[in-house]
Amino acid sequence: MLREERKKELKKQIFFKSIELFKEYGYDNVTVEKITSSCGIAKGTFFNYFPKKEHVLLYLGNSQNDYLQEIAQKHKDVKIKQQLLLIFKELLSVYLENSDLLKLTLSETIRSALNDESRNIYLFKETVTTLIEEAKTNKTINTRFDSKTIASVLVGIYFNTLIIWSISNDESVDIISIFERQYEVVWEGVEQQLN
Template identity: 55%
Template sequence: MLRHERKKELKQKIFLTSIKLFKEYGYDNVTVDKIVSTCGIAKGTFFRYFPKKEHVLLHLGQTQNDLIMEVIQKQQEKNLKERLKLIFGEMFKVYEEHGELLQLTLSETIRAALKEESTNISKFHEVLTAVIDESIQSGLFQSHTEPKHIASVLVGIYFNSIMTWSIAGTNEDLKEIFHTQFEIVWKGIEAQ
């Protein structure tokens, strides 16, 4: 196994162990010492991957940026509307798999480091802007609205969907919440 893969696996192990401890004992009651002892690693190893405890929660946003790049590279869909829905659908899978993680991540992100998370949101916005612009440039999509503004609205719908789903509990379908809002907004984005 490559060294890079081992590092990636260790970071994921630290992340998942931390999340498990946060759920069990509460975020404020879990120390870095507790995390490293549970993982069986040195404190320095933890800090090599996560500069502060808060960065464990921010890791979810970073992994979503990696995921979106993988999804975009694998996609064959040419229709921009369907392409965007596929991108968002793949991103929602993370939350569907770890539903209770969402509430913890959102509350701690807001509380701890919105400045840090804003970098992930900016990257997400840039990627969506590029996807939309690419469709416009290739003639596959027409709109009277600039790609960066369309991307802003879509990022807003994405986070609104997640927050709505989080507040309602995991009983509602996250993708359905998003698709309902997406369809309403799409009518105003697409050129008639």
């Protein structure tokens, strides 16, 4: 287990160092050699973790799915509306903590959404669908809408929020508030359809 933890930690270090280099020199100007030199690792070690330089940027999406599972577990005893809102807010907060570095990552992730990243989006939607299904089973939500449709809309507003935030030149744009307003509109629609 200790070996696996060290491997995860090294992968994270490579990721963060690469993002710093991309920010400083520009993505196209950073080579794998520059990354490995800055990390103090061999080129082969880099390729053990990332098949290509582009995969460094996709790492965030992959690691976010693991984080999603942790967050969902942490909020499992909260009513579904609040649970989903807390999950999305925590995921968005990751971007706020490292906004400059992660805007680059986000743009690359969106650009490649139809390729490698589509699996991450699929897993994200499946996790949200499962949470909604569980809420239906536990009778904490009563809706005629299909769980996959609700999950797809929620994940859609999550990515819409990230896009709005990433292209904004206004540093005061509050990513959480943008998401919360859209989330409330969607949730009101889910609840009102019962009346």
